[in-house]
Amino acid sequence: MIRRALLLLLLAPALHAEDAPVTMPEGDAERGRLVFGQCRTCHYPEREMGHNNGPSLHRIFGRVAGKQAGFDYYSDTFREAKFVWTPQLLYLWLEDPLAMFPGTTMMSRGVPDPQQRADLVAYLKRASVRGSQEPMQ
Numbered sequence: 001m002i003r004r005a006l007l008l009l010l011l012a013p014a015l016h017a018e019d020a021p022v023t024m025p026e027g028d029a030e031r032g033r034l035v036f037g038q039c040r041t042c043h044y045p046e047r048e049m050g051h052n053n054g055p056s057l058h059r060i061f062g063r064v065a066g067k068q069a070g071f072d073y074y075s076d077t078f079r080e081a082k083f084v085w086t087p088q089l090l091y092l093w094l095e096d097p098l099a100m101f102p103g104t105t106m107m108s109r110g111v112p113d114p115q116q117r118a119d120l121v122a123y124l125k126r127a128s129v130r131g132s133q134e135p136m137q
C-alpha cells in the first residue's frame with residue numbers, strides 16, 4: 001500500500017523529493033530494460049522516437065509532470081500537476097498508478113514488485129542519458 005502521508009510529503013512543493021525518506025533498492029538498468037517491455041506499448045524513452053499513446057519518457061526525471069509539448073492526451077490531473085518527476089516519485093507512483101492519481105488516463109497496473117520498479121528507474125535514467133551530452137540529475 002502507498003503511504004499517504006509520505007506521498008503528501010513528496011508532493012509538497014516546499015520539500016525536495018530527494019530528501020524524502022524513500023528506500024529504493026539498488027536498480028539494474030539491464031534488468032529494467034526487460035521490465036520496460038510492458039511500458040513500451042505506450043512509451044518510448046529514446047528522444048528520436050517521440051510520443052506514442054503515452055508521452056515520451058526521454059529525460060523524464062527533472063521534468064514537471066504533464067507538460068510535454070506535442071502530447072495532447074494528458075488527463076486534467078496531469079495537465080494541472082505541479083510536481084517534478086524524480087526517481088523516487090516514479091518509484092512510488094508505479095507501485096499502484098491509480099491509487100496515487102485516480103484521475104490518470106494511464107491504463108497500466110504499474111509494477112508492484114519493488115526490485116523491478118528500481119530496475120525500471122535505473123533503465124529510464126540510462127536510456128535518457130544515451131545520445132545526450134547533458135548531465136542527468
Ligand code: HEC
Pocket residue numbers: 036038039040041042043053054055057060064065066067068073074075076077078079085090094103104105106107108110111120
Ligand atoms: C496503455 C498505455 C500506457 C502504458 C502501458 C503505460 N503508460 Fe505511462 N502514460 C500513459 C498515458 C496515456 C499517460 C498520460 C497520463 C495522464 O495524463 O493522466 C502516461 C504518463 C506517464 C508518465 C508521466 C509523463 C509526463 O510527461 O508527465 C510517466 C512517467 C509514465 N507514464 C511512465 C510509465 C511507465 C514506467 C510504464 C510502465 C510500467 C507506463 N507508463 C505504462 C500511457 C501508458
